[in-house]
Amino acid sequence: MPLVVQKYGGSSVADADSIRRVARRVAATRDAGHEVVVVVSAMGDTTDDLIDLSREITSSPSQRELDQLLTAGEQISSALLAMALHEFDAPATSFTGRQAGLRTTDSFGAARITEINPSRLRSSLDEGCVAIVAGFQGWTADEHTTTLGRGGSDTTAVALAAALDADVCEIYSDVDGMFTADPRVVPTAQRIDFLTYPDATELAAHGAKILHLRAVEFAQRHGVRLHVRSSFTEQPGTWVAASREDLPAGWATTRTDETTDPQQTEDNPMEEPLIQGVAHTRDQAMLTVVNIPDKPGRAASIFAALSQAVSVIDVLGQTHTARENGLVDFSFALPTEDAERARTALLEMQDELEFTDVSVDEGVGKISVSGHGVRSNAEVPAQLMRALADAGITVNMFTTSEARISVVVADHQVEDAARAIHSAFGLDGDTEAVVHAGTGR
């Protein structure tokens, strides 16, 4: 019997009606002859509400206690979803991260999965039950509760799909899939029907908030096929796999082969650069370690400090050439809410690393263009810079990798920049993308 893991985000389970809607969908999947594991986020704003509550008590909550607090959110939504499934005559049992056998490191707030023992979920499936798992949470060897950090529920879903050898892992949100840009900002954005893992990684890493980077990386490492789709429609969304040939042939929603243009698959790249999409992220901070001696191992030490403190970092640049005094600067972009934690972690190492300061600039955003050949074709960055200049937007900083160019601009210009770049690379479609309004994400 094919096994599907479905992940539903907070907006999909925001209230009793939404939970019932999800339950109906899950029950239908089960009735169609699938084993179903559901991973669920906390209801709507629950996580934010709990964080607000903790801030009424302390400005610097213990991360261990914050994890203990926040995991209650997914525990609530998963239990309610189980009850809702019972109303559709589908047997269902909810599981916390601990009960689902999800073991993690003890990096509270940004724990990494170290091991999954899916035997209890397997038993539940064998009994014909839908297994509902509280996303975003795990349990350490010392029996502390942990959270996986941002994108944690996506990662939970993919990790369980890998551990249970699922046929597909479906990531549901209120958008029909992954687009050439955020359709809420760039109305002419087009849905992408298929992405390889590396392409999806680039898109996820740099602003396509629908699917989290860690989840894609996990999927690639374990060969988990992803299907990113809307919980509001039945139409297929974006598939992510090693290749189109790897998609499950018998799957009802995989009939995207017809639209395949062989010239545009990864197996047959053309020499022309192929731009996959434009992603943007707001609420970013730029953090700069100032005047650090250019000695071997310094970067590694900085990364080690940051990896304990934050779940996502993005290197945007470093002054490659040491100044006369032998000092360099490192700059990073990271979510604003992580900036203070990152700064504190770095300052604790000031004596060891001998830098003079850590500066934080909070009012920035990031736009990334991803695709093939963006580095080997000098034309791509030129085209990008021209588009931004034409739109009157100043670039603070930029960086390139094999498959991506990222620029940092002022926060209030991020959306204009995304639209300008999307047009400049000829990505605009004829029809406006459908976005199901009013559900947030």
Place this chain on the structure above:
Amino acid sequence: MPLVVQKYGGSSVADADSIRRVARRVAATRDAGHEVVVVVSAMGDTTDDLIDLSREITSSPSQRELDQLLTAGEQISSALLAMALHEFDAPATSFTGRQAGLRTTDSFGAARITEINPSRLRSSLDEGCVAIVAGFQGWTADEHTTTLGRGGSDTTAVALAAALDADVCEIYSDVDGMFTADPRVVPTAQRIDFLTYPDATELAAHGAKILHLRAVEFAQRHGVRLHVRSSFTEQPGTWVAASREDLPAGWATTRTDETTDPQQTEDNPMEEPLIQGVAHTRDQAMLTVVNIPDKPGRAASIFAALSQAVSVIDVLGQTHTARENGLVDFSFALPTEDAERARTALLEMQDELEFTDVSVDEGVGKISVSGHGVRSNAEVPAQLMRALADAGITVNMFTTSEARISVVVADHQVEDAARAIHSAFGLDGDTEAVVHAGTGR
């Protein structure tokens, strides 16, 4: 170092300010040189809010899922209290029932504690930490989450006090202790400074909602000294122990000996009946199993069925003399919210037990008079009935035990009845009891 277990109810942790107030008190106890374990209920109306949420989804939630849902409430309050203690520079760690080593039966919604492994709490105390435990919850051998039913947090506190061999278990609420009647209804009620376990059991069983019956029974079985007091004042409340001699001599708040009247201690009862207090309970239902054949073992079967379905039952009567047809009726009083579950459990046994019906009368309340010699002195029931008759109150049913008389009256007459009986037995004090208003319980 003396070890104290403190239990705070939902109204004591209703919001951030209340949580801070509790934290200040806990920190002061620690600073005074005690090891402290805190057991905490869910914040204010959290449990009711979660139940309402589940009712939006289903009218008959799975009890297993309801437990998974509700335990989130205490997880939240305990984590927040730990954060608040950190603000008072007191190291503190929160623990779920699972983490605290609290093993229970798998009677979801009304689980019983089977075993406590306090090693983790002990380690935490040894490190100088305050251990904060989510009340009301446990964990089965099969790793399901359970709740202990009504009064669960009191029971958690007493059970942990027993397992850790605590010097005292303090039960905090917004009332100064246990009274001769509920001071909110009978303003002339007097605080009782000391009660033996049996006396406290009677008072707890029949309406003194400050301390739960199960907790007293547990305390008696394991010799745990209880101190029932207000979280709003520093004055001593009501001590519950085997005898006054058993109270911890060095305890700051135990100086109640001075007020001891040796004639009124259990060790030296006078022949005159000694009325301890008047307790009342509203929102009760009277459930009657109608026309059951009077064969041996019938009552046992009924109790067995009910014990699975509800956490508190109170036998009020049975028609002792079988009617001509050899059939008897059993009547029980129980909380209204349990009535439907009890009725369902009984109806499932209808074929086996051969009764004709189960009737439920929801609009009743119960008043109990407890003390010594209430049964051996015919004067006591007579005095009670006269007081009720004078107040124009009709008694539906009554029952007596060695240390208690209970009557069932119409719900709207319960409070009048409590006041009339309190006066009739000469319990009225000269001053009005202090009740801290606006905090609920």
